[in-house]
Amino acid sequence: DVKVTQSSRYLVKRTGEKVFLECVQDMDHENMFWYRQDPGLGLRLIYFSYDVKMKEKGDIPEGYSVSREKKERFSLILESASTNQTSMYLCASSPLGTVDQPQHFGDGTRLSIL
């Protein structure tokens, strides 16, 4: 079974802090994704990566950056956290190939910015 592990289930930070969310997958997947989930909006794609050191912006990249130094690890960075970034953050991975490979998700990090 694919395992996507997010380092923290709950995180509380203050406005202006630099925040790192970590994600590790164990299935050698090329593609990795970061989403945020908000009530009434579903999941929205922040960034994704299809290879080491490669990244592409999703639908809502503003205020975020990412890092992929190793294939199994994809980090989401909030450069200067703001209260509107309080949300549930979900990481996912999928193999390269045809687009019909479903994404596998971690259990999420609930981030609160005070």
Next chain:
Amino acid sequence: DQQVKQNSPSLSVQEGRISILNCDYTNSMFDYFLWYKKYPAEGPTFLISISSIKDKNEDGRFTVFLNKSAKHLSLHIVPSQPGDSAVYFCAASGNDYKLSFGAGTTVTVRA
């Protein structure tokens, strides 16, 4: 603007009956559609998918129907069971790996 819409935020159904979840999309470039199920405090898990070359796909109690001309898909769960109580997300993709998700429908199965 959301390209995938689930207009019913919630659905309550009696155990043993059929659950029908609906999803509409606006982007005609979408050609692959998925349903995910999410329990509280867990990540979404893949449930079933359908390619645009088909109009129906079945997997046990779950069937997804696609009407391309109407840009509409639906998920049928028959019979509904208490363990089906969860949030269901509809998602769609085009020729890349990005998924666009709907807002979700919370299903409650009553005993």
